Amino acid sequence: MKKVEYDVLIIGLGMAGASLAWKLSNTNLRILAIDSKPWNRFGDKPCGDAISKEHFDNLGMPYPEGKELEEKVEGIKLYSPDMKTVWTVKGEGFEIDSPTYIQRLANEANKRGVEILDLTTAMKPIVNNGKVEGAILFNRRTNETIEVRSKITVDATGYSMSFRSKLPFEFPVTETLDDKDADIAYREVLYTKDEIEDYKYLRIFITQKASPGGYWWYFPKGPNKTNVGLGIQGGMGYPSIHEFYNKYVDYYAPDIDKNRLVVKGGALVPTRRPLATIVWDGIAVIGDSAFTVNPVHGGGKGSAMISAFCVAKAITNAFEIEDFSAKGLWSANECYIERYGAKQASLDLFRRFLQKLSDDEINYGMAKRVIREEDLLEASANGDLQLSVAEKAMRVIMALGKPSLLFKLKTVAEYMKRVKELYKNFPTDPSNLIKWKNSVDSVILEFNQVLQ
Ligand code: FDA
Ligand code: PGT
Structure with missing residues (x-):
């Protein structure tokens, strides 16, 4: 079997993996990025292709142009x-042409030294002493099996989660999707x-x-x-x-x-909160595989780029301090939670509430402005559902027809605030992760019961 060594192995070249390859291509790390698809189909996945411009500005990503836009x-x-x-x-x-934009990121990364193999699938992880140490690949172009040893392996495999799902269950990054x-x-x-x-x-x-x-x-x-x-x-x-x-x-x-x-x-x-941790010993997870999608509108391309941005910074830091453990990569969690994860968690609750509403209730709520455009925008931008006192009183009068809807909405807003507080107290050390995750899960469980 062919054996090779890299600093970083990126599995998957969708928006998440291609953004990470692009970001890391200005470092001097030795990087291999792979995808099961052929080059000309990178980024070709079912999508609405809408992304807010803000993400490009906030993350220093290039705007789509020409055919990409x-x-x-x-x-x-x-x-x-x-x-x-x-x-x-x-x-x-932007409404983008996803394959063209993503292939441009891959091309630019490749020109700056990132090695790319298409038609290449990560078959299984290499795990040693509780650490991920690389992957066994199969290249359909050359019919070769390749053993890749890497200091950090990144799962950017999209909703298939096809790499992290093969890790031993003791790894917290094996969390499954209900x-x-x-x-x-x-x-x-x-x-x-x-x-x-x-x-x-x-x-x-x-x-x-x-x-x-x-x-x-x-x-x-x-x-x-x-x-x-x-x-x-x-x-x-x-x-x-x-x-x-x-x-x-x-x-x-x-x-x-x-x-x-x-x-x-x-x-x-x-459509849920992100993985409790997006890093562990020798591994990082980004994009759909890490559940980074917005739970209320289902947009995941911008937040895939955010997770790539945060993981790129954490990887660069891990190589500076030469610590590739969960601890060495932990700043990726703090970065992601601050930029999008805490908002996702509170929107996970809002989504559960919305999914239980009837069309009549939504018609009523939108017409009577029980929630207004501003409230929805605020919730969508920050994960906060604000209902100011005076307006609440007014809406109680307006909502007399359906007071239960307003009551429910108040409870939802309270739970959203509670879960955001928990995310503010994300553990600074991996050893406290499970306790913290349990407290988040129990708030979600309690909320589900209240919603019944
Ligand atoms: P993505 O799935 O793009 O990439 C994963 C890559 O990994 C693939 O190329 C795959 O081949 C590769 N791979 C998987 N396993 C592998 C293995 N073992 N070895 C090698 N390669 C492997 N979002 C948005 O922002 N705006 C929108 O309008 C929409 N609309 C929308 C509509 C529909 C119908 C869907 C289904 C989804 C959306 N989304 C969206 C969500 C958005 O498409 C999604 O969040 C991102 O494209 C996810 O990008 P990733 O890079 O994480 O995964
Ligand atoms: C209700 C459950 C929904 C589940 C959703 C699953 C649907 C899957 C389909 C996937 C299609 C993906 C479409 C993606 C659209 C992208 C929209 C978009 O870009 O939104 C922008 C940007 O948001 P951002 O979070 O990426 O960025 C924030 C910021 O710019 C970065 O710093 C924001 O636009 C909006 O927020 C619009 C809100 C859309 C809400 C959609 C439906 C909600 C239903 C509300 C009902 C209200 C009724 C209440 C009555 C009481």
């Missing part, structure tokens, strides 16, 4: 189930028959009837092309996603030309 987004329109209320949330973003903590999502990209009205705005349609526990979206990729799809909650015994798609596509996307289909496909979207 399909449309500049100016905001999102959020439709109530009965379509009577439309909230417009302004904010700059079916109900994921949405099954499907999308098609098609040309439209006519020019799309307001094509710089993404459309999100909230409807428990046509997408239980998720939503329908219509994301224009320019004046004549759109990405249309839906998510439904997993583990609920609902009919298949295709049944929902076929039944409602004409309603939510009446202008598509079904004869001009560009691409179609579905995948799983984790």
Whole structure:
């Protein structure tokens, strides 16, 4: 068997792995990055392709340009189930061509010295004395099995979690995904028959009837092309996603030309708080595999980049102090929690509440502004659900028709605050992780019971 040694092995070149390779390519570390797909299909996975511009600014990532940028987004329109209320949330973003953008990151990293193998799969981890020490790979291009020894191995394998799931269960990074903590999502990209009205705005349609526990979206990729799809909650015994798609596509996307289909496909979207720890001895986990997706809107590309940013910094530091253990990499957790993880945890609770609402309640809540655009935006930006005293009193009067909804919302806001507090007290040392994780899990459990 061929044997090689690297400082860092990155498994998976989706948005998470490619961003990490790109970030680390300006260090002098010896890096190998691999993906099971051929080069020209890196980044080719079912996605709505929408990302907020802020992520690129905050993380120093290059803006998509040329073919990579399909449309500049100016905001999102959020439709109530009965379509009577439309909230417009302004904010700059991009509709990207994911494969082209991700391949550009991989190419630039490669030019700066990161070695890349395509058609290469990590078959199993190498574990020694409780530490990850690399992986056994199989390269389909050369039909070779390769033993890679690496100081740090990064799982960026997406929702398949195909590397970390093969580690011994004593590794905290083996945490599994409950079916109900994921949405099954499907999308098609098609040309439209006519020019799309307001094509710089993404459309999100909230409807428990046509997408239980998720939503329908219509994301224009320019004046004549759109990405249309839906998510439904997993583990609920609902009919298949295709049944929902076929039944409602004409309603939510009446202008598509079904004869001009560009691409179609579905995948799983984790909708929960991140892994309790994204690092352990010799290993880091980023992107979907680390559950870094936003639980309420299902967007995971920006937060995959955040996790890559945090892990890149932690890896650089680990090589400076020559400590590749959980302790040496721990700053990755602190960085990720501060930038996105704590917000995700509180939105995990908000998501559980939203998924239990009926269409009637959502219609009512949006029309009467039990929650307002500002509240939703604030919740989405920081994970805080603010209900100020005077407004609360007013809304009690307004909500007399359905006081239970307002009462529930107050309880939800309290629990969201509680879980955020817990994340502020994330342990400074790996030895206290399990105790902390148990306290988070028990808040979630208690909240589930309150919601019943
Ligand atoms: P990703 O899955 O992209 O990459 C993992 C890579 O690892 C793959 O290339 C795979 O081949 C490789 N791999 C896996 N196992 C391997 C192994 N053992 N060896 C070698 N390679 C291996 N997000 C968003 O921000 N905006 C949006 O509009 C949407 N819309 C959307 C719609 C739909 C239908 C879905 C299903 C999802 C979204 N998302 C989204 C979520 C978003 O697509 C997702 O969060 C990111 O693409 C995740 O990127 P990763 O790099 O983590 O995984
Ligand atoms: C309710 C459960 C939902 C589960 C979701 C699963 C669906 C899977 C489908 C996957 C499609 C992915 C679509 C991705 C859209 C990306 C949207 C986006 O970019 O959002 C921006 C940016 O957010 P960010 O967190 O990435 O970045 C923050 C910041 O810029 C970085 O510093 C923000 O836009 C929004 O927040 C809009 C909010 C969308 C909310 C969606 C639905 C919620 C339903 C609300 C109902 C309210 C009714 C209440 C009544 C009481």
